[in-house]
Amino acid sequence: MKLLEEVKKNSSKWMKTKGYKYQNFYWQDGYAAFSVDLTRMDGLVRYIENQFQHHQEISFQNECRGIYKKYQMPYDERYVWD
Structure with missing residues (x-):
């Protein structure tokens, strides 16, 4: 669970570097694999x-x-x- 949390956190930070339209990007609380x-x-x-x-x-x-x-x-x- 901790690894998934890190992936979501780091990928959100990365997405927000991709331009203005992604400044409010976030992952939903849940997940599925x-x-x-x-x-x-x-x-x-x-x-x-x-x-x-x-x-x-x-x-x-x-x-x-x-x-x-x-x-x-x-x-x-x-x-x-x-």
């Missing part, structure tokens, strides 16, 4: 590159709900979102 099959890395890179546009069509929350449902992962809405 998913593994990625290395044979699908190209698709993951495309997903990240197009993430802003993708989330214009489906919210981050609804996308996560779909992943949780697809893989039958239990979760509690009270602890997932800020």
Whole structure:
């Protein structure tokens, strides 16, 4: 847990050096971790590159709900979102 806290803190500081539009950048309180099959890395890179546009069509929350449902992962809405 301490390592994740350090990653979030340091990456927030770094993001804020990237320009005015990132001055209010922050990570949400919660987090989730998913593994990625290395044979699908190209698709993951495309997903990240197009993430802003993708989330214009489906919210981050609804996308996560779909992943949780697809893989039958239990979760509690009270602890997932800020």
